[in-house]
Amino acid sequence: MTLFEKIIAREIPADIVHEDETCIAFRDISPQAPTHILVVPKKVIPRVGDAEIEDKETLGHLLLTAGKIAQDEGIAESGFRVAINHGAHGGETVPHLHLHVLGGRPLQWPPG
Ligand code: 5GP
Secondary structure, eight states: OOHHHHHHTTSSOOOEEEEOSSEEEEEOSSOSSSEEEEEEESSOOOSGGGOOGGGHHHHHHHHHHHHHHHHHHTOTTTOEEEEOOOHHHHTOOSSSOOEEEEESSOOOSSOO
16 A cells, blocks of 8 residues: 555545545645645556556546646645656655645746
């Protein structure tokens, strides 16, 4: 079971801001910006490069949810970032696909 599956199963507590039949979204335990939320599919896709064509609808749903969360959090107007880390060089630490929604301050580019 991945760490995020344990959050989905309520075995590990998290500050959940959204849940539907396809995904869950909760605040990152180590926020890198005033708003830092993870959007996670309930289906375990390890990382974005492992997604299959059958995951197309799920991937679209995750992006739409990220945009809706940014609206709900009040960071859509000022601007925000959606980031996905794949593999060691990408900075991935949890092998269960997740979108980072970051905002509430100006973000640097490139991210480092
Ligand atoms: P990655 O580095 O894989 O792109 O992102 C994993 C993220 O999960 C990190 O930003 C990390 O802070 C967050 N994280 C790790 N463990 C937990 C946890 O137990 N609860 C929550 N809410 N976030 C976590």
